[in-house]
Amino acid sequence: MLNQVLTVYGESTQEKLKNSCYNCNVKSTELAGNNNGRNDSQWDSLANLEEDRYLRVGVTRLGNVDVLYDEQLKKAADSFLNEEIMPISGQSIDELVKYSTHASYDEEIIRNELYNSAYDIRDLTTVEDQTKSILSRYENVETFSQGASYEWVEVNGGCGKCESRFYIAPTKDNIHKVIRKLAQTFSENGTRSSFKYKLSTARHTKHCDRIIIYNGIGKKEEVEEGIRGIYETDPELFENTEHSPVWISESSIPGVYFAPETPEYSYGNRAMDAVCYAKNISDYLWSNMHTPSQQEYKGIMKILMPSVMLQLGLFALKDGRDIHFSTRLADKSLGSFNIKVRGIGYSQSTNELTISGDLRHSKDSSENREYEIRYSGSREGKEALLKDFYCFHLNGDEQIPGMTKKVF
Numbered sequence: 001m002l003n004q005v006l007t008v009y010g011e012s013t014q015e016k017l018k019n020s021c022y023n024c025n026v027k028s029t030e031l032a033g034n035n036n037g038r039n040d041s042q043w044d045s046l047a048n049l050e051e052d053r054y055l056r057v058g059v060t061r062l063g064n065v066d067v068l069y070d071e072q073l074k075k076a077a078d079s080f081l082n083e084e085i086m087p088i089s090g091q092s093i094d095e096l097v098k099y100s101t102h103a104s105y106d107e108e109i110i111r112n113e114l115y116n117s118a119y120d121i122r123d124l125t126t127v128e129d130q131t132k133s134i135l136s137r138y139e140n141v142e143t144f145s146q147g148a149s150y151e152w153v154e155v156n157g158g159c160g161k162c163e164s165r166f167y168i169a170p171t172k173d174n175i176h177k178v179i180r181k182l183a184q185t186f187s188e189n190g191t192r193s194s195f196k197y198k199l200s201t202a203r204h205t206k207h208c209d210r211i212i213i214y215n216g217i218g219k220k221e222e223v224e225e226g227i228r229g230i231y232e233t234d235p236e237l238f239e240n241t242e243h244s245p246v247w248i249s250e251s252s253i254p255g256v257y258f259a260p261e262t263p264e265y266s267y268g269n270r271a272m273d274a275v276c277y278a279k280n281i282s283d284y285l286w287s288n289m290h291t292p293s294q295q296e297y298k299g300i301m302k303i304l305m306p307s308v309m310l311q312l313g314l315f316a317l318k319d320g321r322d323i324h325f326s327t328r329l330a331d332k333s334l335g336s337f338n339i340k341v342r343g344i345g346y347s348q349s350t351n352e353l354t355i356s357g358d359l360r361h362s363k364d365s366s367e368n369r370e371y372e373i374r375y376s377g378s379r380e381g382k383e384a385l386l387k388d389f390y391c392f393h394l395n396g397d398e399q400i401p402g403m404t405k406k407v408f
Contacts, residue, residue, distance in 0.1 A: 057386060059303060062315075064088055067307040068389045084317045086249045086258060088306060095245035097301040100279045101294075110272045115207035115244050119172040124200045131176045138187050149203065150196040150212075153179070155186040159194040159216040159223075164320035165267070166215075166227060167257040169208040169242035178211060178237050181230045191226055192216060208242040209268065220320030228253050246271035248306075248314065260316035260323075264340075270312050277312075277344040278304040281385075284346045284353040287377050311341055311390055326362065327391045329369075329407060336362045337369065339391065351377025353385065355392060359407070369407050376402045 058069025062077050063085040073081075104110055128151075135141050135153060142154045170178050179197050186193045195213040198205065215223035231238055231253050241255035246268065249258040262270045281304055286292050292300070309315060315323050326336045337359035345354050353375045361367040373392045375381035380402030384393065393400050394407060 057300065057303060062306075062310070064090065065093060065306040066303050067310055068303060068386065070388075070390050073390065084319075085323075086316045086318050088248050088315070089250050089257075092243075092245045092248040093302060093305055096275055096305050097298055099245065100275050100282075100301055100305070101297065103275055103279055107269075107272060110275065111204070111207070111268065114246050114272065114275075115204070115209055115268070117169070117206050117208040117210075117242055119208075119242075120206055121172050121175065121198065121200050121210070122205050124172060124176070127176045128200050131179055134180055135183050138183060140187055141183050145199070146196065148199060148201045151199055152194065152196045153183055154194050155183060156190060156192045159192055159214045159219065161217055162194070162214045162261045163217045164215055164220055164258065164260045164316060164322075166213040166223070166251060167209060167244070167247050167259065168211040168213070168227075168238075168255065169244070170210065170237060170255075171240050174237045174239075175210055177234075178230070181234065181237070182211075182213065182227070185226045185230055186223075189222075189226055191222055192219065193223055193226075208244050215320065218320075224251060224253070227251075227256055231256075248309065249316065258316070260313065260320065262313050262322075267314070270314060271309070274305065274308045274312050274314060277341075278308045280344050280346040281308070281353065283348070284351070284375070284377070284385075285382055287346075287348075287351045307389065308344075325390045327359070327394045329359075329395055330397045334361070334367060335364075337367075338362060339394075353381070359394070371408075372406045374404045378402045 059066045060069045060074045060077060061082075062073065063082055065088045067073070099113065104113075132143060132151070135143055138155075140156050142158075144152050144154075146152055168178060175197065179195075182193075182195055185191075193213065193215060195211060197212075198207070198210045213223060213227065238253070238255040243255075243257065247257035247259060248271075250256075251258045259267050261267075278301060282297065282301055285300065286297075306315075310323065311325065313322050313324050317323065325339045327339055328334070328336050338361075340358040340360060341355065342357040343355070346352070347354070354372065355375075356372045357370070359369040359371055361369075371392070371394060373394075375385050378401075382402070384400045384403040387393075393403065393405065
């Protein structure tokens with residue numbers, strides 16, 4: 001169902017997987033190349049989890065990455081989604097997987113590491129003042145400061161409701177040249193847009209998220225065309241740009257990255273959440289099993305990382321719309337609910353995984369709900385998680401072995 005976003009409806013299923021299944025401890029090269037469409041069941045139910053070295057995980061190919069299997073998602077991918085989804089940077093996924101091995105759970109440390117920059121812009125105060133003066137000469141450009149973090153630039157009244165954004169991390173010598181070109185281009189083209197750039201007085205001057213350009217609903221192509229025009233006339237401004245691994249989608253312009261809007265959340269915070277959540281799920285899946293080798297860990301994380309990012313709304317279509325999941329509860333008369341994940345935590349002491357969040361009614365906010373799902377460390381708990389990873393069996397009253405759920 002397509003409107004402002006793509007909605008994938010999840011319906012729980014007890015059928016055997018119709019897509020390929022892989023063992024978590026196969027070598028990563030085998031994992032990437034063995035997509036042969038076998039019709040295996042997800043689990044060997046006769047195996048004792050404590051003695052079984054294997055954990056079979058269903059995989060769906062989505063665009064250019066592998067994600068956890070979901071029947072509805074598989075159908076959407078085969079019918080149209082693979083053609084319409086924004087390509088995911090394999091380099092970004094690899095970097096995030098590598099980083100997750102030693103990821104801290106301190107948000108400040110995570111942010112510093114994921115946005116680490118080779119440049120320090122604290123000595124750009126003079127050129128920053130010159131840029132503000134130049135921007136003030138445009139009748140259709142307004143500026144204002146976001147505290148001591150960013151300077152906002154609104155062109156032709158701003159972008160309105162944001163649908164997606166672009167990231168550019170120029171060198172310290174080019175950042176203000178790019179800012180001036182953006183204002184000039186959008187002003188002359190009559191493009192309604194908003195962008196912000198990091199101030200030399202910012203707390204995080206050593207972060208590479210230096211320019212963020214926002215576009216309104218249905219305006220991605222227009223904004224992207226304006227940026228491309230700058231690149232075509234002044235390609236040197238885009239040389240040696242930096243790249244945070246949380247920018248997982250590459251635009252059509254070298255050195256410029258794309259991300260959807262994540263309503264009510266900072267995109268950066270959601271991306272940092274994804275790293276921690278994927279690590280929590282991995283720890284949970286490997287509990288009661290042998291300690292995974294680096295190759296085994298990488299194999300499962302290369303599936304979990306994009307899967308969690310997809311669940312958190314970090315994937316998007318090529319036209320800028322985001323992808324989210326919806327479900328219906330046991331009382332189908334209530335209609336559909338959009339799923340918002342707030343937290344995914346793993347307890348080593350109990351071997352339980354807990355997922356909590358909100359259910360936002362698609363039409364009537366008075367019907368909004370909250371949910372909490374707990375999965376035991378048993379084989380049944382892990383099976384329940386993997387069989388319905390995106391919608392959490394929220395749409396029925398049936399009791400699922402290894403899982404308890406609350407909707408309130």
